[in-house]
Amino acid sequence: MTATVSRPVRRRLRSLPWSALKGIVLAAACIAVIIPFVMVVSTSLAAPDQVNAAGGFVLWPDHPSFDAYEAILSGGTVTRAVVISIGITVVGTAVSLACTATLAYALSRPGSFAHKPILLMVLFTLLFSPGIIPTYLVVDQLGLIDSWWSLILPVAVNAFNVIIMRAFFMDLPPDLIESARLDGAGEIRIFLRIVLPLSGAVLAVVGLFYAVSYWNSFFNALLYLNDTSMWPLQLILRTYVINGSPLGTDSGSSEVAQLPQQSLQMAILVLSIIPILLVYPFLQRHFAKGVLVGAVKG
Known part of the structure; x- marks a missing residue:
């Protein structure tokens, strides 16, 4: 014992x-x-x-001041860039979710038109990307240069997110969909009234993926936007941090000129982080369930 x-x-x-x-x-x-x-x-x-x-970086401020934030948000380049980034993120996420959800639902129905060829095309894009030059030529031919749609339409659908959402739709109870179909509901009504209300977890996770991607993207803006007044926040941040270039009207006053460059850089960086930090806690409860969608089952 x-x-x-x-x-x-x-x-x-x-x-x-x-x-x-x-x-x-x-x-x-x-x-x-x-x-x-x-x-x-x-x-x-x-x-x-x-x-x-x-020497440029402070671990704890002795006398906190919001002078750097007042300088960059005084109505100049950064303020406009923040508004542009928010607009692109909101509109882009809505467009991407709509396109991804409809495509994923169509691919989750075995009897849908051209189901297997379209699914193979989606999987093909996971293995081979079109490249920068062909994508730029397509965007140019569509007349999207110097247009904010050039930051949304070329990346509106992500194949990985389509596969995740398709796996979720396939796991929905088929009896529920069949009973709705027997009651006379069409595919669009089933999708809008039954499938989407039951897909809150995967929509939240995929929407977060798209929102983070749109908010952090700067390379497409660097390629397609020649007008600097249309630049989003991340491209302004990259230009200022890497090149140390001035921020247009934001650096015109004597008070701004006296501020250290590191303070302005870090203030812009904090502004670029805050929106995602504010959104993520509301989606966290869906994240654990959504990321397990499509896992291998025994």
């Missing part, structure tokens, strides 16, 4: 060093992720003297 009781105790004692080691590793990983984010926010709020004394 004594040996039986002591074995679990010994196992727990042996597992204590391993648990402590895992805790230390996880704590170090969390610190490595949190400290850069804190430095970005602190540098954007720090006073110019403290930023210059610290």
